[in-house]
Amino acid sequence: MDRFPNAVILSWGWRRWAIACAAGATSSLAQPPFFAFPVLWLTFPVLVWLLDGAVSSGTDGKARRLLPSFAVGWWFGFGYFLAGLWWIGEAFLVEADIFGWLLPIAVLALPAGLALFWGLGAAAAQLFWSEDWRRIFALAAGLGSAEWLRGHVLTGFPWNAVGYALTAGEPLMQSAALFGLYGLNVIGVFAFAAPATLAPASERGRNLALPAIALAAIGGLAAYGLLRLQSGPQSYVPNVTVRIVQPSLSQLQKWEPENKDQVLQTYLNLSAPPGAPLFPGTVLVWPESAFPFELRNDPEALAAIAGLLPDGTVLVTGAYRVESANPPERRVFNSIYVIDSAGTIQATYDKVHLVPFGEYLPLQRLLGDIGLRQLIRSGFTPGTTRRSIDLGFVPPFIPLICYEIIFSDAIVRDSLRPAFLLNVTNDGWFGRTIGPYQHFHQARLRSVEEGVPLVRAANTGISATIDSYGRILAATKLGEATMIESRLPTSIAPPAHARWRWMGFLLSLGACFVLCCTKRNSVAQSD
Numbered sequence: 354m355d356r357f358p359n360a361v362i363l364s365w366g367w368r369r370w371a372i373a374c375a376a377g378a379t380s381s382l383a384q385p386p387f388f389a390f391p392v393l394w395l396t397f398p399v400l401v402w403l404l405d406g407a408v409s410s411g412t413d414g415k416a417r418r419l420l421p422s423f424a425v426g427w428w429f430g431f432g433y434f435l436a437g438l439w440w441i442g443e444a445f446l447v448e449a450d451i452f453g454w455l456l457p458i459a460v461l462a463l464p465a466g467l468a469l470f471w472g473l474g475a476a477a478a479q480l481f482w483s484e485d486w487r488r489i490f491a492l493a494a495g496l497g498s499a500e501w502l503r504g505h506v507l508t509g510f511p512w513n514a515v516g517y518a519l520t521a522g523e524p525l526m527q528s529a530a531l532f533g534l535y536g537l538n539v540i541g542v543f544a545f546a547a548p549a550t551l552a553p554a555s556e557r558g559r560n561l562a563l564p565a566i567a568l569a570a571i572g573g574l575a576a577y578g579l580l581r582l583q584s585g586p587q588s589y590v591p592n593v594t595v596r597i598v599q600p601s602l603s604q605l606q607k608w609e610p611e612n613k614d615q616v617l618q619t620y621l622n623l624s625a626p627p628g629a630p631l632f633p634g635t636v637l638v639w640p641e642s643a644f645p646f647e648l649r650n651d652p653e654a655l656a657a658i659a660g661l662l663p664d665g666t667v668l669v670t671g672a673y674r675v676e677s678a679n680p681p682e683r684r685v686f687n688s689i690y691v692i693d694s695a696g697t698i699q700a701t702y703d704k705v706h707l708v709p710f711g712e713y714l715p716l717q718r719l720l721g722d723i724g725l726r727q728l729i730r731s732g733f734t735p736g737t738t739r740r741s742i743d744l745g746f747v748p749p750f751i752p753l754i755c756y757e758i759i760f761s762d763a764i765v766r767d768s769l770r771p772a773f774l775l776n777v778t779n780d781g782w783f784g785r786t787i788g789p790y791q792h793f794h795q796a797r798l799r800s801v802e803e804g805v806p807l808v809r810a811a812n813t814g815i816s817a818t819i820d821s822y823g824r825i826l827a828a829t830k831l832g833e834a835t836m837i838e839s840r841l842p843t844s845i846a847p848p849a850h851a852r853w854r855w856m857g858f859l860l861s862l863g864a865c866f867v868l869c870c871t872k873r874n875s876v877a878q879s880d
Contacts, residue, residue, distance in 0.1 A: 358552040361399055362406035370428045373403055377432030384437055384513045386790035388521035390545075397542065398549035400429050401492060404475060404482065419476045426475025426496075430468030437513045438464060440786035444711070447604040447782060459710075467503060467510065474499025481869045486550050486560045489543060494865035497539030501858065504535070504760065508709060511759060513791060515541045519571070520798055524578030526823045529801040530848035531577070534761040536857030539865060544571055585822045589840040590772070593747050594635045597827075598623045600643075601813040601834035604781050613646050617654055621661055623836045633665025636747055636841070638810040641671035641754055641779040642687060648672040649690070649698060659696030667699070667744055668692040671754065671777040671810075673733075674703065684734040687712060689752045689777060691742060703736025704754040706763075711782075739764075741771050747841070748772030750808075755779065758796040758809075762854055765803050772844050773806040774799060780814030785832055789814035797823050803851050806842040821845045 364372055376396040382389040407421035441463060445456040478495030482488050496515065504511030516537030520526040528537060547567035550560035600619050606612050620639055625631050648654055649672070658668055674688040687707070691700040707713050712733040741749040751764060751771040758764070758776045765771065776796055780789040793815040800807045800819050807819040817828035820842035827839040850857055 355552055358398075358402045358549075361402040364403070364406065369403065369406075370424070372399065373425050373428035374432035376400060376403075377429035377434075378436035380429075380433050381437035381513070383518035383521075384787075384791060385517070385794040386787055388518075390518040390521055393518060393541075393545035394548050397492075397546040398552070400425070400475075401488065401546050401549035402552075403429070404479060404488070404492070407479065418479050418482070422479035422482075423472040423476040427468045427472035429475070430471030431464050433471070434464035434467045434513070435461070437791075438467075438788075440783050440788035443784045443786055443788070444782040470499040470503040470506075471496065473502070481866075483869070486563050487869045487871065489546050489550060489563060490865040490869035492546050493539050493543035494862055494869060496542045497535070497858075497862055497865070500538040501535050507715075508706065509760060511761065512756075512795070514538050515545075517794065517798070518545070519574065520794070520801075523582060523823060524575045525571075526798065526801055527578030527581045528574040529798050529823075530581065530804065530850055531574075532857035532861065533802055533850040533854070534798065535855075536850075536861045539858065539861040540570065543567065543865065582822060582824075585845070587820065587824075588843045590748060590843055592634045593841040594632070594838060595638065595808050595818055595841050596624070596631070596635055596836060596838045597638045597808065597810045597816045597818070597829075598836050599640065599811055599813060599816040599829045599833060601832055602781065607642075607779075607781065607812065608645050610645050613644070613654075616643075616645060617657060619834075621657060623834065624661055626836065629836070629838075631661070631663055631666050633663060634746060635666045636744065636808075637662070637666060637668045638775065638777070638808060639668065639670035640810040640812040640816070641777040642673055643670050643812075644672055647675050649674060655692070655696040655698075658692055659694060662692070662694040662696075664694050665746065666694055667747075669752075669775060669777075671779075674701065676734075685732065686736060687733045687754055688736075689754060689775075691744065700742045702740070702742065702752040702754075704733070704757065705736045705739050706757045706760065707733055707735050708756060739769075741769050748844075750775045752777075756792070758799055758807075759792070761799070761802060764799060765805070765851070770844075770847070771805060773808060773841065774803070776807060776809045777811075778809070778814060779812040781812045789831055793817070797825075802848070804846065804848045805844040808841070818842070 376399040379392055380396040382392050403425045404422055407418050407425050409417050409421050439460055442456045442460040445452040474496040478491040481491035500514050514534055516534045519528055519537050519541045544567040547563045550563045598620055624637055669691050672688055672690050674686040676684040687704040689702040690698050693699050709715050741751050743749045749771050750773045753776045755778045780792055783789055796809055797819055800821055801823040804821045806821050810816050813832050815828060815831060818826045818839040820826060821844055827837040829835055829837055
């Protein structure tokens with residue numbers, strides 16, 4: 354049992370980086386759609402042992418270990434993000450003649466950039482490293498802090514956070530109601546790295562208690578989830594039905610203006626197929642950027658929508674919105690419209706959190722000079738505020754466009770607590786890859802954190818109605834052109850995480866710092 358850990362600790366040069374990269378890549382299997390989280394009990398101990406052997410010559414003390422530790426963390430993170438985010442390259446093949454040359458840059462550059470956070474987390478852990486069980490808590494504190502930074506720095510990108518590995522299945526998913534994603538990141542690193550103490554090396558000794566505690570913690574979270582689900586019966590908003598359309602339009606078809614009539618007719622046909630007319634009390638939802646034209650200035654399209662909607666129904670749809678048709682004043686927004694049965698736009702929301710390089714180009718003048726551009730040719734302007742929308746016969750909801758749904762704790766404010774979340778997206782950029790599954794699961798977890806239902810419409814991807822416990826009431830399949838319908842679930846009392854927000858993260862992080870700085874003999878060891 355000791356030969357492999359010792360071989361990892363003593364590895365050197367390119368072999369060390371290859372081990373770190375391979376272990377990181379294998380760790381990505383813990384994310385959707387695979388949820389093979391037990392692999393982390395193998396790969397995170399490898400990360401611990403690599404950090405045990407992280408040394409360099411020329412300096413003394415902790416300093417001689419910081420740069421090698423950063424390198425270990427970076428290579429581990431690079432493998433993790435490369436294996437988990439390769440599907441982003443699919444977007445550059447939609448118009449391969451224009452954007453294809455950017456594919457290798459994007460597929461490699463994004464993981465390389467995200468891995469910097471894990472490198473910093475590993476280096477920070479090394480500041481508190483020890484020769485025994487305490488180093489597990491140092492790693493949990495270091496990587497847990499790094500994951501928080503990854504979710505916030507430079508607009509943030511918390512995709513495939515470690516904590517999602519602890520949300521496989523509905524029972525474990527309930528842990529997000531207690532700790533939130535960032536708290537689960539810390540707990541997850543501890544729980545999956547703990548088996549490293551089973552293999553003694555040099556003076557460390559074998560520790561049996563820590564893996565047992567980790568298993569008990571995961572078992573406790575699962576038991577809590579089962580009890581929470583059993584005590585959470587289904588309830589619904591009276592006299593309200595949600596109907597979601599997933600058209601599964603190809604990206605090239607979706608964006609060409611000459612396809613205007615065909616695209617609109619696809620939505621109309623799917624919204625009210627033969628034998629399934631719309632009835633009063635229905636909220637009809639179409640996905641992000643549904644049209645290859647500006648809906649607000651197209652009276653014929655608005656008239657067709659009015660003809661579709663009977664009294665007492667509304668359409669909530671994604672669309673782009675243009676302010677001033679003349680450059681340089683021209684501004685384009687990625688928006689949501691609420692349209693009533695008269696074809697009148699009653700409310701508008703403009704996407705606040707835009708996708709870098711996808712919807713706008715950071716440092717546009719500098720990067721534009723070297724040939725980089727955003728995938729959306731016109732580029733978008735960010736909205737200014739996120740607010741709830743009241744439909745009258747339906748309780749207020751918070752609109753979210755595309756990946757705005759992945760930002761834990763950035764969606765709901767206490768003064769704006771909604772009855773439900775409404776997320777429109779266009780996962781068609783990423784085809785039949787693992788990306789849409791990851792996006793759907795992350796959206797689903799926001800319902801658990803906040804205790805509010807989610808209504809989600811995707812052009813293609815996974816559209817669904819989800820209750821306040823993350824349970825799927827109705828859902829489409831990836832790539833399926835269809836319509837689904839369900840009742841609208843009610844929200845529940847705010848769970849612990851929604852009431853205290855950062856408390857779960859801060860308490861778990863604080864506990865790790867205390868434990869990694871405590872004395873060695875405070876936890877029994879067996880040799």
